[in-house]
Amino acid sequence: xxxxTSIHGMWSSRLMFILAATGSAVGLGNIxxxxxxxxxxxxxxxxxxxxxxxxxxxxxxLVAEILIGRHGRVSPINTFRKLTRESxxxxxWVAIGWIGIVAGILILSFYSVVxxxxxxxxxxxxxxxxxxxxxxxxxxxxxxxxxxPVELTFWHAMFMLLTVAVVALGVEKGLERAVRFLMPSLFVxxxxxxxxxxxxGRMADAAAFLFRPDWSAIxxxxxxxxxxxxxFTLSLGMCTMMTYGAYLPREGVSIPRAGxxxxxxxxxxxxxxxxxxxxVVLSFGIDPAGGGPGLIFTSLPLxxxxxxxxxxxxxxxxxxxxxxAWTSSISLLEPATAFLVERFGIANRKRAALxxxxxxxxxxxxxxxxxxxxxxxxxxxxxxMTFIEFIANDLMLPLGGLLIALFAGWALxxxxxxxxxxxxxxxxxxxxxxxxxxxxxxxxxxxLVRAVL
Ligand code: PHE
Numbered sequence: 366x367x368x369x370t371s372i373h374g375m376w377s378s379r380l381m382f383i384l385a386a387t388g389s390a391v392g393l394g395n396i397x398x399x400x401x402x403x404x405x406x407x408x409x410x411x412x413x414x415x416x417x418x419x420x421x422x423x424x425x426x427l428v429a430e431i432l433i434g435r436h437g438r439v440s441p442i443n444t445f446r447k448l449t450r451e452s453x454x455x456x457x458w459v460a461i462g463w464i465g466i467v468a469g470i471l472i473l474s475f476y477s478v479v480x481x482x483x484x485x486x487x488x489x490x491x492x493x494x495x496x497x498x499x500x501x502x503x504x505x506x507x508x509x510x511x512x513x514p515v516e517l518t519f520w521h522a523m524f525m526l527l528t529v530a531v532v533a534l535g536v537e538k539g540l541e542r543a544v545r546f547l548m549p550s551l552f553v554x555x556x557x558x559x560x561x562x563x564x565x566g567r568m569a570d571a572a573a574f575l576f577r578p579d580w581s582a583i584x585x586x587x588x589x590x591x592x593x594x595x596x597f598t599l600s601l602g603m604c605t606m607m608t609y610g611a612y613l614p615r616e617g618v619s620i621p622r623a624g625x626x627x628x629x630x631x632x633x634x635x636x637x638x639x640x641x642x643x644x645v646v647l648s649f650g651i652d653p654a655g656g657g658p659g660l661i662f663t664s665l666p667l668x669x670x671x672x673x674x675x676x677x678x679x680x681x682x683x684x685x686x687x688x689x690a691w692t693s694s695i696s697l698l699e700p701a702t703a704f705l706v707e708r709f710g711i712a713n714r715k716r717a718a719l720x721x722x723x724x725x726x727x728x729x730x731x732x733x734x735x736x737x738x739x740x741x742x743x744x745x746x747x748x749x750m751t752f753i754e755f756i757a758n759d760l761m762l763p764l765g766g767l768l769i770a771l772f773a774g775w776a777l778x779x780x781x782x783x784x785x786x787x788x789x790x791x792x793x794x795x796x797x798x799x800x801x802x803x804x805x806x807x808x809x810x811x812x813l814v815r816a817v818l
Contacts, residue, residue: 371612372706375614379618381541386623387626391693392692393689397658398598400661401659402594407582410579411591412639419628419632422595422805422809427606431613431623433769434606435620437611445462448777452778454772462604467761468757469603474732485510491680493679500666500669507662514734521733525725525726531691547685548688551686559641562643570644572640596766642660645665646664651664731753735749767810774802
């Protein structure tokens with residue numbers, strides 16, 4: 366086979382790669398998780414540390430993941446097998462691929478549960494459009510959903526099925542179609558919501574909450590959460606971007622530029638989400654500190670009730686959020702699926718996707734139950750869902766990212782690096798390499814060690 370194509374298919378154009386990678390990056394991480402993480406971790410201080418992590422740690426690793434993928438052309442585990450052979454490096458690096466697969470399955474398990482919440486809300490607004498009851502007490506509506514294992518499991522299953530359907534169809538047919546129109550629409554809708562934020566008169570306070578750091582709020586924990594969030598939101602540390610890089614044509618695409626475009630878009634969406642949500646939170650008298658995972662579900666419905674055409678906006682918002690989650694969940698499932706396909710043959714893509722998704726769905730039931738029947742179960746002071754999220758997002762992703770940085774910085778043959786980054790000016794290349802070799806690993810290590818000790 367031509368060494369410049371992948372058996373899984375290829376992106377049909379450069380734009381498709383950027384859209385798909387951005388589709389992976391932009392998701393619940395930006396619109397659900399970023400606002401409540403900011404809310405729970407002291408506002409501006411958290412945002413500042415998060416932005417630092419994105420640009421000094423995330424971006425260099427993003428470039429590394431994409432280039433490793435484009436050189437390897439296969440699923441992460443087999444890519445590491447190939448690259449360690451070519452570079453004469455230790456076979457132990459293959460472990461990065463395994464960490465990625467496990468993290469992907471764990472993340473998908475709760476991701477699908479939360480994405481199910483957004484489907485449920487889309488449904489609630491659709492019903493309202495046809496005369497269903499309005500959401501007058503969003504807190505009670507949200508608690509009502511969490512209290513029902515049946516409802517949660519149903520939406521979790523629906524969302525997982527949507528994810529499998531796309532991944533089973535493969536890269537060109539499945540993934541591309543989903544991202545072409547829907548991502549830009551979400552962006553526009555967020556702008557509308559930010560526009561509404563201005564009408565509440567609390568935009569200035571919201572901006573102050575987001576951008577004026579309260580230094581006393583920063584501790585080791587804030588660093589850990591901000592770093593975990595940076596990895597999560599950029600889909601880094603679990604070989605997702607590597608897998609997408611494997612389907613990227615060799616010619617005509619600058620990896621550093623693509624990486625920058627992805628990081629900037631992702632960051633703008635998160636900040637826009639913040640600017641859309643906090644004016645509402647403040648103007649309706651919700652305490653901005655400590656919103657928790659329900660934040661967007663308990664605040665935005667208040668705005669939708671109050672604004673003109675709010676029901677329609679509500680419907681659009683939750684549907685598009687589900688789509689954004691969908692383009693991300695696809696990318697959570699793809700690395701493991703590609704690995705099984707390489708193992709058992711291309712004819713088995715459907716079964717591979719179904720098998721991994723089934724496993725993730727089952728694990729997701731733990732998260733479902735931790736919201737109601739098992740809410741009393743505590744592991745390291747967290748409920749089960751928060752615990753899984755903590756292990757996967759805050760520990761495994763940074764650890765995977767750390768190892769990827771070290772691998773690309775120290776172990777990978779420099780000829781490969783230069784070949785893949787041939788358009789990067791020498792000074793930038795050197796800077797990137799030192800960020801990867803020393804700065805990013807040191808920062809991740811300090812944060813992880815402080816968190817564990
Ligand atoms: N980046 C996605 C989001 O912000 C989540 C994700 C993490 C996707 C890791 C793939 C890999 O919602």
